[in-house]
Amino acid sequence: MDKKSIFTEQEENFLINLRKSGVEFIIVGLSAATLQGAPVVTQDVDLWFKNLQDPNIAKVARKLGGSYIPTINLNPPMFAGKGLGLFDIVMTLHGLNKFEEEVTNTIKLKIRDQEILVLKLERIIKSKEAANREKDKLVLPVLRDSLIVIKERSREN
Amino acid sequence: MYLDSVKIKKLCKSKGITLNELIKKAGISKTAYYHLIRKKQLLVNSILEIAICLDTETKQITSFWNQAEEQYYHLNSKLEELCLKYPELNRDNAWHTLLLLSEEPLQRLDRALLRGQKINIY
Numbered sequence: 320m321d322k323k324s325i326f327t328e329q330e331e332n333f334l335i336n337l338r339k340s341g342v343e344f345i346i347v348g349l350s351a352a353t354l355q356g357a358p359v360v361t362q363d364v365d366l367w368f369k370n371l372q373d374p375n376i377a378k379v380a381r382k383l384g385g386s387y388i389p390t391i392n393l394n395p396p397m398f399a400g401k402g403l404g405l406f407d408i409v410m411t412l413h414g415l416n417k418f419e420e421e422v423t424n425t426i427k428l429k430i431r432d433q434e435i436l437v438l439k440l441e442r443i444i445k446s447k448e449a450a451n452r453e454k455d456k457l458v459l460p461v462l463r464d465s466l467i468v469i470k471e472r473s474r475e476n
Numbered sequence: 477m478y479l480d481s482v483k484i485k486k487l488c489k490s491k492g493i494t495l496n497e498l499i500k501k502a503g504i505s506k507t508a509y510y511h512l513i514r515k516k517q518l519l520v521n522s523i524l525e526i527a528i529c530l531d532t533e534t535k536q537i538t539s540f541w542n543q544a545e546e547q548y549y550h551l552n553s554k555l556e557e558l559c560l561k562y563p564e565l566n567r568d569n570a571w572h573t574l575l576l577l578s579e580e581p582l583q584r585l586d587r588a589l590l591r592g593q594k595i596n597i598y
Binding site (some may be wrong): 323324325326331349350353354355356357358359360361362363364405428430460461464465467468469471472 | 554558561562565566569570572573574575576577581582584585586587588589590591592593
């Protein structure tokens with residue numbers, strides 16, 4: 320990545336270290352959609368963890384000079400620190416099954432020597448349809464069109 | 477994209493006809509042919525008409541100036557195919573997806589994040 324990048328080596332390191340520590344997670348939301356080719360914009364990278372109590376999540380965050388801040392009152396858990404601020408923790412995904420089941424609805428993104436799970440576009444669409452927020456309604460037509468194009472292209476390849 | 481005189485000569489040879497005969501078959505005058513050969517950019521429809529008249533594919537008579545141009549034409553023809561197959565498809569969405577698919581996944585994510593941040597600023 321060049322100097323203008325937002326998703327830099329630091330962010331890559333975080334994902335790689337989580338994976339190496341055995342933390343189970345899936346990249347979801349619009350960041351997952353963009354990874355697959357959907358022309359949408361996003362402000363963060365949503366991560367869905369199998370077990371938020373996994374002590375390795377906090378360990379990895381600390382190792383990289385950041386911190387994992389668990390739920391405090393009504394505030395959802397979050398990451399703090401350079402290279403971690405881009406990541407959001409997703410607590411619930413509307414319309415989807417349990418983490419264990421959705422793991423089968425993922426594609427593998429290779430970052431260096433690690434494979435990171437990314438939720439398939441079909442499932443992202445399903446989740447956004449179920450959530451049905453105004454911002455979801457706006458982006459759904461783009462995601463549906465992208466899915467058609469991506470499927471056609473993958474058939475060719 | 478331009479009419480490639482070398483390819484056209486090869487086509488003549490493979491069809492066992494002279495250039496003049498080929499020009500006649502394409503339904504254009506000699507002047508028009510040399511005018512087209514000198515043109516640096518041609519309309520896809522003009523090339524398509526000539527290719528149909530010659531009973532050949534456009535790639536048999538044309539060349540691209542560079543890889544970027546070739547990729548553009550390739551994606552454009554893919555877009556047309558998709559829009560024919562899926563009339564409800566939004567052309568802009570399809571076009572931008574096609575463009576993004578030629579990039580690496582992390583590049584796509586970075587682009588989306590950069591644009592997402594810009595939206596925040598303005």
